Amino acid sequence: MDPLDITAATLVCAMGRGLDEVAAALRAEKSGLRPNDLPWLDVDTHIGRVDGLEDLSFPAALSEYDCRNNRLAQMGLASDGFADHVAAASARYGAHRIAVVLGTSTSGIRQTEAAYEARDPASGALPDGFHLKETHDYFSLADFVRLALKLTGPAAVVSTACSSSSRAFIDAARLIGADLCDAAVVGGVDTLCRLTVRGFKALELLDARPCRPNDRSRAGISIGEAAGFVLIERPDQSEPSNPPYLRLLGFGESSDGYHMSAPNPDGLGAQLAMREALRRSHLTADQIDYVNLHGTGTPLNDRAEDVAVSAVLGRDVPASSTKGGTGHTLGAAGVTGVLLAGLGIRHGIKPKNLNIEAVDPDFKSHVLTSTQIGPVRHVLANAFGFGGSNCSIVLGAAA
């Protein structure tokens, strides 16, 4: 495919607010996971919580959209000068020529959880002042971001569970390819809520300790929250004062067609996605310098991904999961992994697999147990979701 420029980017997650903080934490090998300290989350687990959401000043004109998820979106838009970069692009292309394509798995459902607790005892009605459409709707995220950024181009929320925000890159790239827009705000936001934490607990996929992806004693996930955004444009369209940050070189996507929540044990769908991403990027396996693994910490996911990665990329490509630092940010996991891999290119770092004690002895791929410093040109990031939804994204250096 023709590469696309990433001309602005931001990430807010448990490892930091903005790319500089996250990069510093990555270099320091510092996890953002902590014992659950959310008063309304009654589960013994570790979480990748973003501080400051409760006290954030939310735009008064958009108060109907006020919920934890849109607060985190707002924090993301305000980080790394992201909203300013979009405003400059909007002035150049026109607000109607910039699409918004964002992933989320549960949007503002935390608001609905609280509203269900406050149902009228007699009628069962949800409380006044609860704005379901503006908070609970999946589309609430894209709707809010469009309003906050004053964009009027095409918009969609992608919700393919934990691959949502990787798939958003693919859909947005095609909107640009079909000339349905000139640029796109791409990414995803997911926030902590009781539904997902309790749901993963019910599936026995939640670790009480901090998650240990790819470790031989791994016992499930820790859930985190994140907002990640990028602005993508056709190559060489950005202003000289704002040179591209990274390049989107390729993507791959597939279905497992196997089971709603368990991966195909041979990782066949994941292999298809990675092979397609390499083909579209015109790269061979040995040109990939680093792989950001989906690596959730569940026994089945990590094993299937190891089979797939070693089959497609061999045993030597350095790979790690960063979910030990961020937690599994679900619908935002795709963009989180893509941007952490992108930080590897920008800062010349191949981050170690956080929280690892001993790599699963059955694994064939090269899981990094220490951080490597050195030039990184091309990276691949995986994201897999319930429903057997697989995406791989390949990024390259901007120049």
Place this chain on the structure above:
Amino acid sequence: MTEFAITGIGVVGPGFGSWDDCARVLRGEQPYEAADAAIVAPPILSPRERRRASPTVRLALGAATQAVEQAGRQAGDLPAVFGSCHGEGKVTHSLLDALTAPEPVLSPTQFHNSVHNTAAGYWAIAHSSQSPCDSISGGDYSFAGALLIGAAQVVCEKRAVLVVAYDAAMPEPMNAKRPMTGAFGVALVLDQCGAKGAICEVQCVQAPTGAQWAAVSHSELNTLAAENPSARSLALLEPISRREPRAVVLGCAPGAFHEWTVTPC
């Protein structure tokens, strides 16, 4: 120019169980008799999945099966884009309700069946398909949103794509806060212009303005379009049913419109 052909159509909605039924009503050949949508579990699902499939999954897969059959395609060969405002509203309600218990215990099956892409996942599983299945929400604009994403894929990848939109009213108390009516599923197989067996070709360009939803001539169906996001597809299906060349303006987000020009083949 974003252009594509439509080679297969499926509809499941209140008062009709197929595209042929729906087209006869849209042409005025048959009076509209509103009735609950006949949502039957498609035989493509295994008995276990049929038991587990929610009404929304059945709705989506029913429409998709019709469209793929008409197009004469193998389902597993087609990438798919599913679109729905709320996806699995009934399952989500059940989980939200369970969470209010003092010591909540969620059903693990319900939890993984609550994701927006449950219908997409069941579709891929039913056909052992490794083709990518997307799942889009555009709120009230979910049909046009999924159509736009699907059309872009046809243009960029030069391949046929299945687009499915489905929406059903959520249970109370949620429906009172965001009212929707009925259950409506629509599926279109999009292909490249010039494709064999095309029903019509469609060109899409950005439009400066438009109505909140495009009007349907039939008054009861127009009401349905106002009250169910996927039924907004009826405005596009009307000229197709009548084999009339016509341009229809659909919103894919608040204030974002596209003109879809239908040319019958």
